[in-house]
Amino acid sequence: MLIKLGYSMESWKNGVKTPFFWDTNKVPHILLSGITGGGKTVLAQMIVNQLLSEHKSISICDFKAGGDWDSIISNYAEYKDCDELLETFYNSFLETIEQRTKSEQYLIFDEFSSYALSKDNKEFKELMAKISHISFMGRSFGYKLFFISQQFNSKVLDTAIREQFGIKMYMGSTISTESATMLFPNCEIDKSIHLPKCCGYISMPEKEMDIIQIPFLNEPEKLKQLLIAKGLIY
Numbered sequence: 001m002l003i004k005l006g007y008s009m010e011s012w013k014n015g016v017k018t019p020f021f022w023d024t025n026k027v028p029h030i031l032l033s034g035i036t037g038g039g040k041t042v043l044a045q046m047i048v049n050q051l052l053s054e055h056k057s058i059s060i061c062d063f064k065a066g067g068d069w070d071s072i073i074s075n076y077a078e079y080k081d082c083d084e085l086l087e088t089f090y091n092s093f094l095e096t097i098e099q100r101t102k103s104e105q106y107l108i109f110d111e112f113s114s115y116a117l118s119k120d121n122k123e124f125k126e127l128m129a130k131i132s133h134i135s136f137m138g139r140s141f142g143y144k145l146f147f148i149s150q151q152f153n154s155k156v157l158d159t160a161i162r163e164q165f166g167i168k169m170y171m172g173s174t175i176s177t178e179s180a181t182m183l184f185p186n187c188e189i190d191k192s193i194h195l196p197k198c199c200g201y202i203s204m205p206e207k208e209m210d211i212i213q214i215p216f217l218n219e220p221e222k223l224k225q226l227l228i229a230k231g232l233i234y
């Protein structure tokens with residue numbers, strides 16, 4: 001499926017509006033990071049809106065239980081209940097592998113880093129084994145991961161797993177050196193450039209890192225209502 005993520009900021013300025021697409025068949029996994037208030041949730045909801053329009057099978061985990069994702073679909077869990085939903089998603093993945101079939105399934109996980117860091121050593125290793133398994137083999141079996149967090153440092157996702165996430169985004173202007181190194185290694189970010197609201201950085205396979213601009217919504221709170229309405233007929 002082709003999902004519109006936003007537009008090249010440069011092209012928008014020039015009135016051409018070149019879109020960035022997430023081609024989920026080619027790039028199964030995506031990381032969305034950024035500062036508080038940078039627009040991660042609004043962008044993630046725009047993405048989920050497109051998935052719901054196409055009746056894709058999705059599961060949503062929201063570790064912070066902030067009310068951004070509840071009441072939309074039944075495959076939803078928050079805080080500690082994320083364990084069970086993740087387990088269900090993983091078991092379905094294992095079954096698909098066993099049957100050597102393909103099934104298009106999306107796991108949207110908000111505040112993944114806080115969730116991972118809430119685990120003790122043993123649980124953390126088990127969690128990483130599952131995430132690693134899905135991230136490496138998900139492409140062949142249709143399983144896609146869309147992880148959202150303010151930060152993805154090396155403690156949370158090691159380099160090998162992070163590299164499986166073909167699209168990496170950072171919403172907001174102020175990016176720490178650590179985040180820049182983790183998400184955009186080998187790219188120079190000029191931190192003296194202040195990005196306007198609704199903008200951020202994006203890296204995609206075989207493309208230079210670029211600046212992305214998300215459409216500004218006059219009433220962003222209505223987007224969740226739209227998701228709830230679409231979720232009802234899901």
Ligand SMILES: Nc1ncnc2c1ncn2[C@@H]1O[C@H](COP(=O)(O)OP(=O)(O)OP(=O)(O)O)[C@@H](O)[C@H]1O
Pocket residue numbers: 034035036037038039040041042043150171198214215216217218220
């Ligand atoms: N594209 C947009 N159009 C209109 N308003 C936006 C947009 N993006 C962000 N905003 C505004 O900024 C606020 C913060 O955005 P959002 O909740 O998406 O940030 P966030 O990165 O998820 O923050 P946090 O990490 O604190 O959850 C929103 O409530 C909304 O009012």
